[in-house]
Amino acid sequence: MLVKIERFDDAKHRNHVITLWKSVFGYPDRRNEPDLVISKKIEIDDQLYVAVVAEQVIGTIMTGYDGHRGWIYSLAVLPEYRKIGIGSQLLKHAEESLTEMGCMKINLQIMNENAAVKAFYKKNGYEVEERISMGKQINANVPSEK
Ligand SMILES: CC(C)(COP(=O)(O)OP(=O)(O)OC[C@H]1O[C@@H](n2cnc3c(N)ncnc32)[C@H](O)[C@@H]1OP(=O)(O)O)[C@@H](O)C(=O)NCCC(=O)NCCS
Secondary structure (H helix, E strand, O other): OOOEEEEOOHHHHHHHHHHHHHHHOOOOOHHHOHHHHHHHHHHHOOOEEEEEEOOEEEEEEEEEEOOOOEEEEEEEEOHHHOOOOHHHHHHHHHHHHHHHOOOOOEEOOOOHHHOOHHHHHHHOOOOOOOOOOOOOOOHHHOOOOO
């Protein structure tokens, strides 16, 4: 199967990515609404990549580099295309792009209930690091309910 990894193109890919993220992640909170996440990301940089087969987006990955660490977000492959190496191909592409930027360490977060994905990341060279993840929502930037 010919899978191409491309930089996200708003005109070509936005609707595909929204559909994919809604089906794979389905986060309920407003701050993770796919259309908003895409807009916020491309406002800052273009580190959003898609895996494309016959012009259909079948996978995504997003990276961020802050000068200290690289981060990986939103790795997703459509269920019918899983376990044939596409997730690993997306991850490799993201790692190469972070490496080119000078990144020395990549981190990512997995939800507790998504522990199965640990096996995927371990196969790709990632180790569990005992840390507690903390966060604070900035309400002023989260759209209120329509
Ligand atoms: C995680 C995900 C991206 C993996 O994509 P994929 O294309 O199936 O991954 P690959 O085919 O490259 O898998 C590489 C290896 O990891 C293993 N693996 C993949 N998913 C796995 C899972 N859920 N549980 C255990 N092992 C898994 C594969 O068996 C494979 O091993 P192999 O090379 O010995 O066959 C995909 O399952 C997915 O989209 N999940 C839902 C979204 C998600 O949880 N994203 C990650 C958190 S942001």
